[in-house]
Amino acid sequence: MNQNDIVQKLWSLCDVLRDDGINYSDYVTELVLLLFIKMEYENTQSGVLQQHKLPEYARWDVLTKLSGINLLNYYRQTLLKLSVDQDPLIAAIYADAQTRLREPRHLEQLITALDSLDWFSAQKDGLGDLYEGLLEKNANETKSGAGQYFTPRPLIDSIVALLAPQAGETIQDPAAGTAGFLIAADSYIKAQTDDLFDLTDKQQAFQRNRAYLGMELVPGTRRLALMNCLLHGMEGDNEGVVHLGNTLGSAGSHLPKVDIMLSNPPFGTAKGGGGPTRDDLTFDTNNKQLAFLQHIYRHLKDGGRAAVVLPDNVLFEAGVGTDIRRDLMDKCDLHTILRLPTGIFYAQGVKTNVLFFRKVSDKATASTQQVWVYDLRANMPKFGKRTPLTRAHFADFEAAYSSSARIDQGETGRFRAFRRDWIHERGDSLDISWLKDDNAEDAADLPEPAVLAREAIDELNGALDELAAILAELGEEVAE
Incomplete structure (x- = not known):
């Protein structure tokens, strides 16, 4: 079998x-x-x-x-x-x-x-x-709804291989789900160290108990994560590898700075509302993905690196969204964006990206000089049970990403470089595309109404935040 x-x-x-x-x-x-x-x-x-x-x-x-x-x-x-x-x-x-x-x-x-x-x-x-x-298997069964916390394994494996975690580094996922990213990082390091046998006893203990840390809001999901980690030989501290708590609440502010961040924060808005409650983030926002992004680059050590999966609205949302993207590009070198295909997550129409960046310093400015964008969305198959996403679909991206001399493939290619000043001129929007998608006009591939409604709400929330900021500057109170 x-x-x-x-x-x-x-x-x-x-x-x-x-x-x-x-x-x-x-x-x-x-x-x-x-x-x-x-x-x-x-x-x-x-x-x-x-x-x-x-x-x-x-x-x-x-x-x-x-x-x-x-x-x-x-x-x-x-x-x-x-x-x-x-x-x-x-x-x-x-x-x-x-x-x-x-x-x-x-x-x-x-x-x-x-x-x-x-x-x-x-x-x-x-x-x-x-x-x-x-x-x-559970995540692929649409009735279960489990896909909302399950990131496709080929995507996780590709991301982890590109970030190449090393023994001794600390790795965090502030939206851990069932701990897929953390387990993949552990598996990668074990493959590089003969299942940790190349390490000293002290180093092995560090890998088992201190190298990985996640946070998960949902108790039932955290249970799955703890079991998953333990079955992979990852024990963590007294609370396990994955702690129970709200990263966008006070618990998140106490998470340590780490060498590597790997995460796919939850999409959309949780049922019943309830936005971020942390008071230590620089920019107030009701957009959870933008709040998670702030946590991720703030909690990286200088020189630390990150890969985070985020929906399209994070790339173009106005108001505070612009401020956060600008702050990210100041404090970090946002060197690569991967535009992901649609249909690989539980919400079939949702459009997502992976942002790869390296932390320079909390006091740094102009750390990003250019951003490379790889378009793996245009003219790609419609993924699902009939056409499953595999690691092979990321092969060309991995080769382009890892090249010692990256090549801009031009208007007909998938990999292009964009200068920071050009991005600034277009309002610091990172929603960059250039390939004509022959599939885009197919009505069957259009986002579901719920996805379109969510994007509209995100845009409206961004506009409201911007108006509230203007009123605050004028000394006017904002009605609740």
Whole structure:
């Protein structure tokens, strides 16, 4: 069996959960509470984990000896006890965990099915990668809505390869999701260091416990991230690799400065509203992506580097958006923008980019002299289940990015350089395109109404912020 086969078998277990009345959106959460116990056991048996992280009462071989109502009651009590375990990481993983299973036979079915999987084959690629595959499968199922925190793995792998993180560097994702960026960075470093064996014991401990830090607002998503990290051998501090908190609130202001930032901040506006509440950012804005961008370049060390996925509106929003882009280009060398294809994220019509930059100094000015733009959007396939995005789609960009002598390919090419003074003359907008997109006129490829409405709201919010600033300068109060 290959990994895809095993992932498909794991996903098929959701039929058992459905038979017990568990909602589609809760499939993975319910499944991984049990799956993690199995994977922790398998990783310990194979030596991937040097010792059990779970206490004796919560180990797989204990569950397999029980049946019927005794099994279901024992499992319920186990989840409750794990949520208050003395190990803060285990307690965080199982915080508020409870099973919605009501039929003992369904729990027995799940345990039997997990036991019957070919775990020897699964170990070849690593159980962490198998777990990643399950999360990706969940994200690709549109009904689950999980795609909102799942960045396509080919994109993550391409970004990480270009930033080339090194052992000893600190790496942060302030919108961690299921920790895809952090795990990819760890995998990259392990590949460069013979799975860390080239490092000293002290250096290995740093990589496991201090190199990576993420923050995630949603408790359920953070649970998936903590499990994901632990299965990949990343333990973090007492709170785990990914901390629970709001980066755009006071918790974010206490995050440390780091060598590398890798992030895909959430798109759009959270249901129920609630904008940034931090008071340490230079520019006040209700646009969450602009607030995240400020955090990212402010929390980079001098010389640090970043890659952040952002929607188009961040590149052209007026008012405070212009101020933030100008501040970014002063403090950092914004050397590259990658215009991403549409259809690779959960909102099919959303248009996104990756901004690559290097921090110069908080006191620096005019750090950006020119910006290179690679257009991977115009005349690209319509990505989806029939045409999946792969790492090969980024090959030409990676070659152009990494070239020691970058070449401007002109008006018919995908890679071009634009001077900072030219960008300033056009109002510091970074929404730069030049290729005629033959697909753009296809009505089927137009953004969904919700995406268009969101972009309109972002534009209006930017205009309102600008008007409020003018009134403030005139000494006029702004009505709430």
